[in-house]
Amino acid sequence: MSRLAGLEQCTGCSACSSTCPKECISMIMNREGFYYPVIDHSQCTECGMCEKVCPVLSGDPMDPADHTKKAFPIEVWGAKALDDTVRESCSSGGIFLLLANLVLRSDGYVFGAAYAEDFRSVNHVMIHSAEEVQKLCGSKYMQSNTAGIFQAVREKLDTGDQVLFSGTPCQIEGLRAYLQREYDNLLTVEIICHGVPSVTLWQKYLDFLKEKREGTPVRVNFRDKCHGWKMYGLKIEFGGQKVYYRTHIRDSFMQLFLQNLSLRPSCYRCLAKENGSGADLTLGDFWGVRRIRPALNDDRGVSLVFVNSARGSKAFRDIQSKIICAPVAYEKAVAWNLAAGKSVREASLRNAFFADMEKLSFSALAGKYVERASLKDYVRLLLILLLRKAGLR
Ligand SMILES: Cc1cc2nc3c(=O)[nH]c(=O)nc-3n(C[C@H](O)[C@H](O)[C@H](O)COP(=O)(O)OP(=O)(O)OC[C@H]3O[C@@H](n4cnc5c(N)ncnc54)[C@H](O)[C@@H]3O)c2cc1C
Secondary structure (H helix, E strand, O other): OOOOOOOOOOOOOOHHHHHOOOOOEEEEEOOOOOEEEEEOOOOOOOOOHHHHHOHHHHOOOOOHHHOOOOOOOOEEEEEEEOOHHHHHHOOOOOHHHHHHHHHHHOOOEEEEEEEOOOOOOEEEEEEOOHHHHHHHOOOOOOOEEOOOHHHHHHHHHHOOOOEEEEEOHHHHHHHHHHHOOOOOOEEEEEEOOOOOEOHHHHHHHHHHHHHHHOOOEEEEEEEEOOOOOOOOEEEEEEOOOOEEEEEOOOOHHHHHHHOOOOEOHHHHHOHHHHHOOOOOEEEEEOOOHHHHOHHHOOOOOOEEEEEOOHHHHHHHHHOHHHEEEEEOOHHHHHHOOHHHHOOOOOOOOHHHHHHHHHHOOHHHHHHHHOOOOOHHHHHHHHHHHHHHHOOOO
């Protein structure tokens, strides 16, 4: 019997299902709204390949001496794209988009998270043209399904194409475990990850918002910057000109996420974060910019970039003409970005929350669990709105 079943630390990376020679492992969404491997035991020959590539069961299956595991970054930067339209489509400083364009210009392939057509879920996809790259831009706050994508990555690597694979630390770790060897033509880019919220919760929320608005979503942006990067908001455009917008401090889905109620169990003890995923580059929000590098701050988004390998360093150098950047001390950077160094703390009501999610409507769920924003947050928001109205911001 495979040890995969019921594995609490499973991240749903899909290395096991991608490896199975019998193709008898499917990634299925559980009741909480997270993907887990399910084995068809009538086909399973117990060859053990799935356990061998599972990053949780096998530890690091690649040579740790050969990579960056557990090491501190080689360099740490605050960086932003010179082109404001690049930053507009991205969550922080737009560094991901510049890296993606770099690989696309060399006729390469970029893999990352994109919404499904109906915006009810997120999947990893492959793109090969600059026209498609917008699909991958921006943070989508739910677990992305990687089922089947690792095979496509290997196919491109084996034919010698340049490949950029981006995702959460556990997805990078899963890909590397699946590949079982280093490739010179692979650049891996992880995001600093707070944790991934439930897809089912997102679907429940969309249904709740749709009830009042009719029509289907035509665009979703979790990190709309109309009130600035720091006061980002969730914007959903429904057909028929109807738009939902709320800043993250007033949006219930975002609050459940930031209160650590709606995350996958493995996110509360993220082994990929603790041990290092082996990614060449790490991208996050440089939340400490105003204190650490005020000259970079214009409230339109600045990325925090960890350069973890020689390959990452080369890629970062290759986009230098398109960015403004300044070095940052690692300790200072992570002091302002807690998710960079450690897992978030599990909310004490997390399990009760998920039990209620199955029974309650979204509004009842939010009424029961969403903590009201603090007075300080409301005053900050009010101030931003007033300054904007007066044209001072
Ligand atoms: C679930 C989640 C939690 C995050 N938590 C933090 C945090 O706590 N602190 C912090 O500093 N930064 C966090 N980030 C990262 C941050 O929001 C930016 O994505 C990052 O700074 C890169 O920004 P960018 O402007 O360079 O490019 P962007 O265009 O914003 O980056 C897009 C990249 O994010 C990837 N991506 C988007 N959604 C997903 C997803 N659901 N699963 C896997 N990959 C995805 C895409 O593949 C692409 O590589 C989080 C992102 C996500 C998706």
